[in-house]
Amino acid sequence: MEFRQEVVVISDVHLGTYGSAAAQLVSYLKSIKPKVLILNGDIIDIWQFNKRYFPDDHMKVIREIIRMLSKGTEVHYITGNHDESLRRFSGFTLANFHLDNKVILDLPTGKAWVFHGDVFDFSIKHSKWIAKLGGKGYDLLILLNTFINWSLVKMGKERISISKKVKDKVKGVISYINNFEENVAQIAMENDYRYVICGHIHQPCIKDFTDENGKVTTYLNSGDWVENNTALEYNNGEWKLIEFKEASVAKKEPKMDKVTIELDMLLGSKDKQ
Numbered sequence: 630m631e632f633r634q635e636v637v638v639i640s641d642v643h644l645g646t647y648g649s650a651a652a653q654l655v656s657y658l659k660s661i662k663p664k665v666l667i668l669n670g671d672i673i674d675i676w677q678f679n680k681r682y683f684p685d686d687h688m689k690v691i692r693e694i695i696r697m698l699s700k701g702t703e704v705h706y707i708t709g710n711h712d713e714s715l716r717r718f719s720g721f722t723l724a725n726f727h728l729d730n731k732v733i734l735d736l737p738t739g740k741a742w743v744f745h746g747d748v749f750d751f752s753i754k755h756s757k758w759i760a761k762l763g764g765k766g767y768d769l770l771i772l773l774n775t776f777i778n779w780s781l782v783k784m785g786k787e788r789i790s791i792s793k794k795v796k797d798k799v800k801g802v803i804s805y806i807n808n809f810e811e812n813v814a815q816i817a818m819e820n821d822y823r824y825v826i827c828g829h830i831h832q833p834c835i836k837d838f839t840d841e842n843g844k845v846t847t848y849l850n851s852g853d854w855v856e857n858n859t860a861l862e863y864n865n866g867e868w869k870l871i872e873f874k875e876a877s878v879a880k881k882e883p884k885m886d887k888v889t890i891e892l893d894m895l896l897g898s899k900d901k902q
Contacts, residue, residue: 633662636734636863640669640745640828641853643711644687645678648855651686657860657873658693666694666702667732669828669851670709670745677711698726705732709745709829738866739823746829746850749812806832810848814838818846824868826851826861833859835870 643649698704703725708716721728731744809830817825818840826849833852839845849868852859858873 633664634862634864635663636665636667636736636861637661637663638667638669638743638826638849638851638861638863639854640709640851641671641831641855642668642690643671643674643677643853643855644690645674645683646855647682649674649687650854650858651684651690653858653873653875654854655686655689655693656875657858657871658690658697661862662700663697663702663862665734666697666704667743667826668694668704668706669743669826670707670747671711671828672706672709674711675714698724701725703727705729705743707732707743707745710747713747734824736824736863736866740821741824741826742817742820742822743826746809746813746827749809806830810834810836810850811838814846814848817848818844822846824849828853831856833857833870833872835861835868 639654642651642654644651694704705727706715706729708719708728708730715728716730718728719730731742734741734743813825813827814836815838818838823845824847828851830850831853832850834848834850836848837845838848847868849861849870851861852870860871860873862869862871
């Protein structure tokens with residue numbers, strides 16, 4: 630009898646950008662058979678979407694999700710800030726595919742509140758142009774990092790993540806992440822959720838928070854498929870953070886490939902965003 634994960638959560642794939650680890654994600658998706666798959670925001674990066682760049686590996690992610698749907702997996706697509714233009718279709722359901730802004734899971738071990746997390750980001754809510762500018766800068770940094778890693782691999786050295794090193798050392802970033810986690814956990818606790826699951830900040834984590842009355846809420850973040858290649862899996866009453874590693878799958882050099890279908894017909898013209 631094949632093993633099926635009860636719930637799998639992934640987020641922040643950023644398809645359509647140079648940094649997306651789409652090839653690795655395809656391999657991971659082929660290795661699992663979840664009953665429920667939650668795509669927790671920023672799956673397709675509509676903010677930075679460009680018809681000139683959508684490689685076959687990125688298209689394979691979409692095909693793999695469609696394959697899962699055809700096999701009976703219940704798929705929930707939760708909108709994030711980079712794919713916020715889909716929010717006007719919130720509530721859309723087609724067979725076992727659902728598009729929403731949040732999902733509440735009634736698990737045997739307690740209720741789980743699942744949402745992307747950008748609603749708690751001040752820069753997104755009040756200065757969206759700064760956030761978009763930062764997104765382009767981040768993508769440029771990832772592109773630079775891609776070429777650096779290509780050179781390192783050619784020399785037989787290990788890859789590095791420049792942006793991850795920056796995030797791990799800059800006090801302001803560390804403080805922002807800690808505040809984000811605490812604020813989200815506090816609101817979840819006030820609303821009697823046993824778990825709260827986010828993406829957005831690209832920081833994979835499972836952490837318990839306890840209030841003065843001893844009530845415990847577990848904060849979980851599925852990380853991303855740009856730097857960390859992580860997912861959350863729930864089985865037999867336990868959440869686990871999965872870090873996917875596959876030596877045989879190397880991140881390809883960016884190529885200006887064109888997709889075989891008109892994605893702008895699906896996502897809407899970029900000029901109308």
